[in-house]
Amino acid sequence: MPNARVLIDGPSELVFDYAIPAGFPVQPGCRVRVPLRKKSATGTVLSLAESPQEDFALRELESLVDPEPLITPVLLKTGRWIADYYGSSLESVVRSLLPEAVRTEENSAKTRRIAVLDAPPAEDVLAKLEKRAARQHALLSLLMHAPDRRLAVADLGEGSNAALKALEKAGLLRIETEEVRRDPEADGVEEILESKPLVLTPQQAKALEVINESIATPGKPILLLGVTGSGKTEVYLQAAQHALDLGKTVLVLVPEISLTPQTVQRFKARFAGMQDKVAVLHSNLSQGERFDEWHRIRKGVARIVIGARSAVFAPLPDLGLILVDEEHENSYKQENPPRYHGRDVAVLRAAFEPCAVVLGSATPSLESWQNTRSGKYHLVRLDQRADGQSMPLVRVVDMKLEAMKQKGPHPILSDRLRTALERRLEKGEQSILFLNRRGFARSLQCPKCGHVCQCPHCAVALTYHRTDDRLVCHVCGHQAVVPRKCPECHDPSIVLQGYGTQKVEDVLQRLLPKAKFARIDADAMRRKHALRDTLNAFKAHKIDILIGTQMIAKGLHFPNVTLVGILNADVGLHVPDFRAGERTFQLLTQVAGRAGRGELEGEVIVQTFTPHSPSIQYARQHDFDGFSDQELEFRQQFSFPPFAHCAVLTARSTHERRAEFTLQTLHRRLLENAPPHLNIGEPLPSPLVKSHGQFRFQITLRGPAARPLSRHVQQVLEKTSLPDDVTVVFDMDAQNFS
Numbered sequence: 001m002p003n004a005r006v007l008i009d010g011p012s013e014l015v016f017d018y019a020i021p022a023g024f025p026v027q028p029g030c031r032v033r034v035p036l037r038k039k040s041a042t043g044t045v046l047s048l049a050e051s052p053q054e055d056f057a058l059r060e061l062e063s064l065v066d067p068e069p070l071i072t073p074v075l076l077k078t079g080r081w082i083a084d085y086y087g088s089s090l091e092s093v094v095r096s097l098l099p100e101a102v103r104t105e106e107n108s109a110k111t112r113r114i115a116v117l118d119a120p121p122a123e124d125v126l127a128k129l130e131k132r133a134a135r136q137h138a139l140l141s142l143l144m145h146a147p148d149r150r151l152a153v154a155d156l157g158e159g160s161n162a163a164l165k166a167l168e169k170a171g172l173l174r175i176e177t178e179e180v181r182r183d184p185e186a187d188g189v190e191e192i193l194e195s196k197p198l199v200l201t202p203q204q205a206k207a208l209e210v211i212n213e214s215i216a217t218p219g220k221p222i223l224l225l226g227v228t229g230s231g232k233t234e235v236y237l238q239a240a241q242h243a244l245d246l247g248k249t250v251l252v253l254v255p256e257i258s259l260t261p262q263t264v265q266r267f268k269a270r271f272a273g274m275q276d277k278v279a280v281l282h283s284n285l286s287q288g289e290r291f292d293e294w295h296r297i298r299k300g301v302a303r304i305v306i307g308a309r310s311a312v313f314a315p316l317p318d319l320g321l322i323l324v325d326e327e328h329e330n331s332y333k334q335e336n337p338p339r340y341h342g343r344d345v346a347v348l349r350a351a352f353e354p355c356a357v358v359l360g361s362a363t364p365s366l367e368s369w370q371n372t373r374s375g376k377y378h379l380v381r382l383d384q385r386a387d388g389q390s391m392p393l394v395r396v397v398d399m400k401l402e403a404m405k406q407k408g409p410h411p412i413l414s415d416r417l418r419t420a421l422e423r424r425l426e427k428g429e430q431s432i433l434f435l436n437r438r439g440f441a442r443s444l445q446c447p448k449c450g451h452v453c454q455c456p457h458c459a460v461a462l463t464y465h466r467t468d469d470r471l472v473c474h475v476c477g478h479q480a481v482v483p484r485k486c487p488e489c490h491d492p493s494i495v496l497q498g499y500g501t502q503k504v505e506d507v508l509q510r511l512l513p514k515a516k517f518a519r520i521d522a523d524a525m526r527r528k529h530a531l532r533d534t535l536n537a538f539k540a541h542k543i544d545i546l547i548g549t550q551m552i553a554k555g556l557h558f559p560n561v562t563l564v565g566i567l568n569a570d571v572g573l574h575v576p577d578f579r580a581g582e583r584t585f586q587l588l589t590q591v592a593g594r595a596g597r598g599e600l601e602g603e604v605i606v607q608t609f610t611p612h613s614p615s616i617q618y619a620r621q622h623d624f625d626g627f628s629d630q631e632l633e634f635r636q637q638f639s640f641p642p643f644a645h646c647a648v649l650t651a652r653s654t655h656e657r658r659a660e661f662t663l664q665t666l667h668r669r670l671l672e673n674a675p676p677h678l679n680i681g682e683p684l685p686s687p688l689v690k691s692h693g694q695f696r697f698q699i700t701l702r703g704p705a706a707r708p709l710s711r712h713v714q715q716v717l718e719k720t721s722l723p724d725d726v727t728v729v730f731d732m733d734a735q736n737f738s
């Protein structure tokens with residue numbers, strides 16, 4: 001007799017085996033009620049298996065919570081693959097498959113009572129009631145004229161209960177219970193106008209045809225490489241419509257819901273006619289809303305689901321199409337267990353379903369690109385802008401020369417960019433200024449001794465925030481007062497180095513006093529709806545110049561923007577990560593792509609201290625092929641992805657020595673019986689040596705095949721007992737090397 005292995009709900013990750021009573025239709029993925037100590041609890045069946053020891057009697061399952069398994073067989077299969085590939089516990093995977101809100105019973109469906117009139121009452125009954133029971137008569141008349149002859153009891157007024165009871169007893173009406181959807185959009189202030197499909201360009205039509213064929217007969221994953229403004233979104237919309245027309249459902253993944261308001265908006269607008277069939281899964285849904293949306297999806301009521309990474313597990317039945325927008329974004333990689341890559345899981349799920357899957361980007365990841373070269377993926381290109389506009393002209397300004405000219409080490413604005421901004425103001429056109437923030441914040445440095453104010457917990461420079469005159473750590477949030485003199489040498493002339501978006505805004509305000517500015521960065525966008533409001537104001541041309549960080553690089557479309565300035569293009573190049581060049585190329589191409597998206601021609605000005613770096617030069621020429629050719633050569637030469645799988649093993653502890661020692665032990669064991677061609681790096685301090693009060697050491701592993709690498713590390717971890725105060729993290733296909 002097999003037993004059921006059950007993951008008990010609750011934070012403690014308990015897993016127990018239970019005997020299955022005869023005739024109980026239990027399957028993996030079922031929700032069950034089980035005895036636990038002296039109480040009963042709920043949980044999820046992970047698997048059915050013979051227990052190794054038969055000598056003690058297992059307790060029996062009490063009951064099934066839902067008659068059918070909540071986790072579909074395809075998702076359970078996907079989950080097992082994730083657990084194996086990424087070296088995560090199956091429990092952590094099940095937690096992703098069934099969100100907390102769905103597993104907790106308190107969130108059970110919300111219901112309300114409805115009075116239903118199946119048929120209008122006979123004339124004489126009505127007449128009698130009119131004389132003897134005015135209240136009952138009034139209720140019946142109300143119901144007779146209500147839509148579908150149904151009314152919520154709560155809407156009938158306080159004093160109606162007795163009358164309702166009497167009518168129900170007399171068999172004149174029924175009271176039934178109905179589920180109420182906790183609708184996250186219910187208080188929606190946004191009015192959505194339905195958009196109509198556009199007539200496609202020949203390239204778009206060809207792309208749509210390939211996708212539609214794949215919806216009918218799922219085959220290889222499709223990589224849609226379309227330059228910025230080529231109309232990828234329109235292709236997604238029409239492909240989604242096609243899948244719906246065939247009675248199938250659609251899953252749309254975006255990098256982050258809050259950062260892609262325009263993409264989400266366009267899906268809402270196109271499917272405005274069936275708004276109750278669209279589910280948008282954001283991170284700020286209440287538990288009740290999440291519960292309801294999940295069940296609407298599971299039952300097939302919601303036909304299109306839009307969400308970030310974790311929506312890849314949305315339990316859509318009859319899935320016909322998965323769209324992964326901006327597939328190159330590293331926010332698809334989950335940085336907590338299970339550390340899966342949402343795009344890769346989407347491809348896998350599509351193979352299991354089977355259904356069509358489309359990965360779209362203007363700057364595909366080199367992993368996906370290499371998959372088209374090796375024939376694993378099908379490549380479809382859109383190499384022209386949909387509105388026939390040319391790609392914007394990109395000029396590169398050497399800031400070393402500018403620094404000499406302006407006689408200061410950190411010029412913010414070159415003469416060329418300033419003149420260009422002025423010209424736009426005169427013509428009533430809009431501009432976007434982009435500031436690359438990675439590793440380049442505003443820090444406090446002593447000009448005499450060079451001391452930099454650092455976070456005591458993270459060993460990174462603290463950033464100055466003017467609004468509250470404080471120093472803040474951008475890793476852990478630690479705050480400190482601004483010193484009036486250098487803590488090291490007591491010199492009072494301690495000064496600010498570098499600049500942030502605030503500084504840029506101040507300088508510009510001085511140089512261009514007539515212009516209206518707005519800032520988009522994590523600080524300015526903390527207020528709810530701040531991003532949406534600012535973007536709307538920009539669209540309505542209440543703002544001339546928008547200044548922002550990474551947050552403005554994605555999917556924005558403003559026809560009146562003719563100038564994009566990139567203030568410090570090369571900052572991201574100087575980080576210890578083999579993808580630094582790729583990231584810089586992607587960012588520059590995406591940001592440059594915001595210019596010239598309307599009738600007017602666009603111009604891009606890139607300020608850099610390293611004007612000849614390949615990432616900048618290829619981005620300047622909009623040359624993805626050129627960039628990827630030379631970058632792939634470098635990757636192949638040094639055995640980096642996509643020619644190898646790369647993983648990071650990190651040990652963290654508040655005790656520096658213990659973290660280091662643990663990692664050295666693991667390193668020794670990894671070297672024993674290693675699979676062939678596995679490259680095991682030396683144990684080293686992580687680039688971010690200390691974070692949140694913990695010291696960090698790491699080993700980078702590279703190997704030609706994923707499974708042998710992942711299994712080898714898992715085997716070593718299983719047979720090594722770790723000290724309690726050391727945490728070891730295994731990150732397969734790591735995206736983050738800090």
Ligand SMILES: Nc1ncnc2c1ncn2[C@@H]1O[C@H](COP(=O)(O)OP(=O)(O)OP(=O)(O)O)[C@@H](O)[C@H]1O
Nearest residue numbers: 198199200201228229230231232233234386555593
């Ligand atoms: N067939 C078409 N005819 C006319 N206009 C179109 C067509 N397809 C798309 N457009 C318009 O072209 C503009 C750019 O399209 P869209 O934003 O879909 O491009 P994209 O490839 O998704 O861009 P990005 O990757 O830069 O976000 C939009 O205003 C869109 O409405």
Ligand SMILES: [Zn+2]
Nearest residue numbers: 455458473476
């Ligand atoms: Zn810190």
Ligand SMILES: [Zn+2]
Nearest residue numbers: 446449486489
């Ligand atoms: Zn000093």
